[in-house]
Amino acid sequence: MTFTLSSSDLLDLSVGAAVLGTGGGGDPHIGRLMARRAIGSGHVRVLGLDDVDDDWFVVPCAQMGAPSIGAEKLPNGAEPVQALRTLETYVGRTADAVVAVECGGINSMIPLVVAAQTGLPVVDADGMGRAFPELQMKTFAAYGVSGSPMAMAGEFGETSIIDTGGDNARMEWLARGVTMRMGGVAHISEFSMDGRDLKRTAIPGTLTLGLTIGRAVRRARTEHRPVSEALAEVVAESGYAGVRSLFNGKIVDVERTVDAGFTKGRARFRAFESAAELVVDFQNEFLTARLDGELVCVVPDLICVLDSETGEAITTDRLRYGQRVQVLGIGTPPVMRTEAALAAFGPAAFGLDTPFVPVEQLA
Amino acid sequence: MTFTLSSSDLLDLSVGAAVLGTGGGGDPHIGRLMARRAIGSGHVRVLGLDDVDDDWFVVPCAQMGAPSIGAEKLPNGAEPVQALRTLETYVGRTADAVVAVECGGINSMIPLVVAAQTGLPVVDADGMGRAFPELQMKTFAAYGVSGSPMAMAGEFGETSIIDTGGDNARMEWLARGVTMRMGGVAHISEFSMDGRDLKRTAIPGTLTLGLTIGRAVRRARTEHRPVSEALAEVVAESGYAGVRSLFNGKIVDVERTVDAGFTKGRARFRAFESAAELVVDFQNEFLTARLDGELVCVVPDLICVLDSETGEAITTDRLRYGQRVQVLGIGTPPVMRTEAALAAFGPAAFGLDTPFVPVEQLA
Numbered sequence: 001m002t003f004t005l006s007s008s009d010l011l012d013l014s015v016g017a018a019v020l021g022t023g024g025g026g027d028p029h030i031g032r033l034m035a036r037r038a039i040g041s042g043h044v045r046v047l048g049l050d051d052v053d054d055d056w057f058v059v060p061c062a063q064m065g066a067p068s069i070g071a072e073k074l075p076n077g078a079e080p081v082q083a084l085r086t087l088e089t090y091v092g093r094t095a096d097a098v099v100a101v102e103c104g105g106i107n108s109m110i111p112l113v114v115a116a117q118t119g120l121p122v123v124d125a126d127g128m129g130r131a132f133p134e135l136q137m138k139t140f141a142a143y144g145v146s147g148s149p150m151a152m153a154g155e156f157g158e159t160s161i162i163d164t165g166g167d168n169a170r171m172e173w174l175a176r177g178v179t180m181r182m183g184g185v186a187h188i189s190e191f192s193m194d195g196r197d198l199k200r201t202a203i204p205g206t207l208t209l210g211l212t213i214g215r216a217v218r219r220a221r222t223e224h225r226p227v228s229e230a231l232a233e234v235v236a237e238s239g240y241a242g243v244r245s246l247f248n249g250k251i252v253d254v255e256r257t258v259d260a261g262f263t264k265g266r267a268r269f270r271a272f273e274s275a276a277e278l279v280v281d282f283q284n285e286f287l288t289a290r291l292d293g294e295l296v297c298v299v300p301d302l303i304c305v306l307d308s309e310t311g312e313a314i315t316t317d318r319l320r321y322g323q324r325v326q327v328l329g330i331g332t333p334p335v336m337r338t339e340a341a342l343a344a345f346g347p348a349a350f351g352l353d354t355p356f357v358p359v360e361q362l363a
Numbered sequence: 364m365t366f367t368l369s370s371s372d373l374l375d376l377s378v379g380a381a382v383l384g385t386g387g388g389g390d391p392h393i394g395r396l397m398a399r400r401a402i403g404s405g406h407v408r409v410l411g412l413d414d415v416d417d418d419w420f421v422v423p424c425a426q427m428g429a430p431s432i433g434a435e436k437l438p439n440g441a442e443p444v445q446a447l448r449t450l451e452t453y454v455g456r457t458a459d460a461v462v463a464v465e466c467g468g469i470n471s472m473i474p475l476v477v478a479a480q481t482g483l484p485v486v487d488a489d490g491m492g493r494a495f496p497e498l499q500m501k502t503f504a505a506y507g508v509s510g511s512p513m514a515m516a517g518e519f520g521e522t523s524i525i526d527t528g529g530d531n532a533r534m535e536w537l538a539r540g541v542t543m544r545m546g547g548v549a550h551i552s553e554f555s556m557d558g559r560d561l562k563r564t565a566i567p568g569t570l571t572l573g574l575t576i577g578r579a580v581r582r583a584r585t586e587h588r589p590v591s592e593a594l595a596e597v598v599a600e601s602g603y604a605g606v607r608s609l610f611n612g613k614i615v616d617v618e619r620t621v622d623a624g625f626t627k628g629r630a631r632f633r634a635f636e637s638a639a640e641l642v643v644d645f646q647n648e649f650l651t652a653r654l655d656g657e658l659v660c661v662v663p664d665l666i667c668v669l670d671s672e673t674g675e676a677i678t679t680d681r682l683r684y685g686q687r688v689q690v691l692g693i694g695t696p697p698v699m700r701t702e703a704a705l706a707a708f709g710p711a712a713f714g715l716d717t718p719f720v721p722v723e724q725l726a
Binding site for chain 1: 526
């Protein structure tokens with residue numbers, strides 16, 4: 001299904017992408033400003049995954065780095081296309097379309113920036129169905145697409161290409177080192193592939209899902225309905241496994257550091273009218289939620305912390321003492337829960353010693 | 364002047380390169396083993412700088428990293444050529460010759476490894492006239508050659524290309540980050556240029572100088588002559604500004620850390636028959652020598668610490684308490700003492716607050 005997206009859609013998309021960002025993925029607000037500037041009064045053409053030709057060359061475009069640095073160190077705006085052009089030159093092919101690596105956070109927007117600046121269409125899909133902190137944590141990788149060669153661009157016009165053959169974890173390791181030296185944030189093109197592979201490995205419709213979630217949140221606020229209810233309705237119509245309410249309360253403690261290029265830490269939430277405590281750990285994104293010590297949601301299922309008043313998602317770098325929040329769990333689609341997928345981005349990939357159990361069973 | 368170099372020359376070259384390494388440049392012993400394996404019973408063709416055609420494409424090849432890591436983490440042997448091939452593919456040109464970036468330490472040998480494996484000739488020249496710790500510290504850079512694009516190869520077959528346009532210091536910054544992520548040692552091709560630029564910016568004859576110094580040290584030992592005397596004779600016939608004896612004594616203290624990809628520290632030497640103390644600071648290579656607080660030699664002049672018994676140079680990562688040594692200063696050629704050269708690798712480039720004064724005036 002082809003449609004056009006204009007600047008007036010960006011606010012809804014940024015709200016939805018913040019939910020799908022599960023605390024990370026970079027601040028979609030900054031991505032929205034970049035996309036708004038790039039699109040202006042024009043528009044971007046969005047193609048359904050089925051509209052992609054098998055032989056097309058499709059390039060995923062993204063920002064990489066610690067969200068808490070990305071929130072302060074803004075791009076000059078030319079980096080995303082420069083990363084694309086660097087990749088194109090290296091592989092000797094020209095992109096037919098761009099796509100998101102993750103539908104959450106700022107990376108919902110970066111492909112729109114590239115599309116607006118180049119005239120290329122954007123495919124309505126991504127490789128995470130949410131946001132993840134590391135490059136190899138993608139359905140693209142889980143189902144056999146190589147991340148290399150990868151192109152990176154920094155704010156001073158510098159570029160880097162990394163080629164680790166089929167070793168996506170090593171690509172992440174090297175690229176993270178370059179990102180830190182580029183100041184903590186870089187723009188990248190990686191996991192380039194033909195349309196055939198994209199259709200085989202991507203999660204379809206996630207750009208639309210972000211837009212739909214954003215619209216639902218906006219309407220719920222206008223209609224004074226609970227945002228979680230509106231979210232549940234939208235998610236029920238997607239391929240995702242439904243929404244669970246995990247907790248209502250306020251933030252009583254946040255530990256957060258930037259370590260090895262990631263925003264890492266832990267937040268504690270206390271219930272309003274009992275001693276119940278929720279503890280959420282994060283590495284850019286939320287990883288686990290434990291209610292009085294019992295696991296209630298674990299990666300790759302989505303943990304979303306929504307502001308109780310606005311219904312908007314709060315990113316890990318914006319968690320503050322005293323915020324009143326509702327914490328939701330969203331079950332991921334089946335393609336993200338296979339053995340191959342969990343090997344790429346399940347609990348063990350984060351060093352957690354818990355097996356994956358769907359949020360529908362836990363909460 | 365063209366000549367051929369065989370495995371039997373490597374021991375002399377490694378001894379001479381250790382002297383020219385001024386404490387750093389990586390352990391030439393390991394480079395010698397790599398070159399011996401690559402050359403086998405064959406040989407490498409060495410061309411004088413004047414024999415290089417103006418339109419040739421010449422590629423400097425080197426190892427990069429902290430010497431104390433390079434001494435323990437040996438390459439698999441394929442990396443140097445892989446870095447060259449990666450650069451060739453990226454720029455779309457094939458090398459006509461290779462050259463050393465530095466004539467000191469292991470990097471006197473890496474071009475020989477590449478030459479032996481590819482059949483290319485090696486140019487008898489380099490871009491440092493010694494060894495320096497950072498990529499932009501080259502006569503190539505001082506006289507306007509761009510280091511970018513730069514290719515890097517690691518032990519697992521991974522490659523990286525870095526392109527910072529004319530900003531060689533930023534190239535160093537990014538490449539150092541990649542080197543650390545490649546395990547502390549990487550192999551690189553950078554500052555590729557045509558023969559015209561090489562002739563304009565390189566220091567001629569430094570491969571021969573390394574060989575000649577090595578032979579002189581060997582003969583001096585056979586003839587029971589002081590090594591410093593033999594060195595002075597050889598250097599007097601080169602473009603270098605002569606040899607000064609700075610100190611005789613033993614090492615009484617060594618502080619050494621690996622920090623940000625470099626081997627950094629300070630060594631203290633006590634005289635045999637007085638309370639005189641020499642303090643030498645280093646960042647991979649020796650930077651300053653102070654005798655009882657007075658500067659007696661400063662970068663880019665060479666500070667060489669020779670084992671009193673063997674006459675062989677001791678690298679910064681092999682300095683040990685109790686070693687009996689002679690410390691020499693060697694004055695660099697005029698091309699390394701111009702304003703442009705000192706801006707690239709003089710005392711200020713290392714954050715030192717002393718102006719450059721030639722060792723002939725200081726000691």
